[in-house]
Amino acid sequence: MKVNGKIIAVTGGGDGIGRQVVLELLRRGARVVAVDIRQDALDATVDLAGAGDRLTTAVVDVTDRDAVAALPGRIEDDHGAVDGVINVAGIIQPFVRLADLDWEAIQRVVDVNLWGTLHVVKAFLPHLQKRPAAHVVTVSSMGGFLPVPGQAVYGATKAAVRLMTEALYAETMGTPVEVSVVFPGAVSTDITSNSGVDVPGGATGGSSRMPTTSPEDAASTILDGMEEGDLHIYVGKDAKLMGVANRVAPRRSIHLIQRQMRKLLG
């Protein structure tokens, strides 16, 4: 779906990839509703955007089903309609082996990444289905098809939203609702600290020698893919390469990532 003139909600719009998606949507002529759990982060996005009434914000925790359910109606009241939703909000888990991951941390990452995405998709779908053209985009992860040691449950949630999104694609075929799922590799954001996670060396930047994609480039790739109507959108050379490697040689690709990432586990 071309985004010019459309009204699009972006979860996680207060920081990182989501913030850059908001800014890029505005550049491409959309009206945008940035959604985030953090008011201060949304305020910073608004300051950067300087987009007047083409950008509004909503402080919503995506794990709060009732608050999310009320969101599309609020957007219709403010903007007249809603044409798309981009699920970017997400967190990582503490970098520990599954055996050492406590139930509270497991619950939190499942709540935000899986339940949060489900809440948003279920809330917006009936509204999107009334539109002449509409689009649902969900950000999964390279970690959703390739296991990262120390991110077992994170990866499981990202694999789950991938399958959910692909099923939605199959279910909406022949309707005006388009569907895309995004697989970013490493993107240089503050997801580690935003998730309250402590990582030796930093997961996506800091002293890590892993090449990363900038959030700006990630946002452009996501919106190019959305506007092209791609089902699968790979962000970064790492995600593209490992996507192929994982299909051609699944076990070897797991070994490769394990060797690269094992120091994260100490």
Ligand SMILES: NC(=O)c1ccc[n+]([C@@H]2O[C@H](COP(=O)([O-])OP(=O)(O)OC[C@H]3O[C@@H](n4cnc5c(N)ncnc54)[C@H](O)[C@@H]3O)[C@@H](O)[C@H]2O)c1
């Ligand atoms: N950074 C990476 O390397 C990377 C790689 C693959 C996938 N991803 C995925 O991309 C997405 C964005 O990640 P990012 O790196 O930009 O992270 P980020 O921490 O910079 O941004 C995530 C935003 O989501 C918000 N958020 C968190 N929990 C929320 C909740 N319950 N309700 C509403 N908002 C909430 C945060 O406040 C934050 O502003 C995530 O889904 C992440 O899993 C990131």
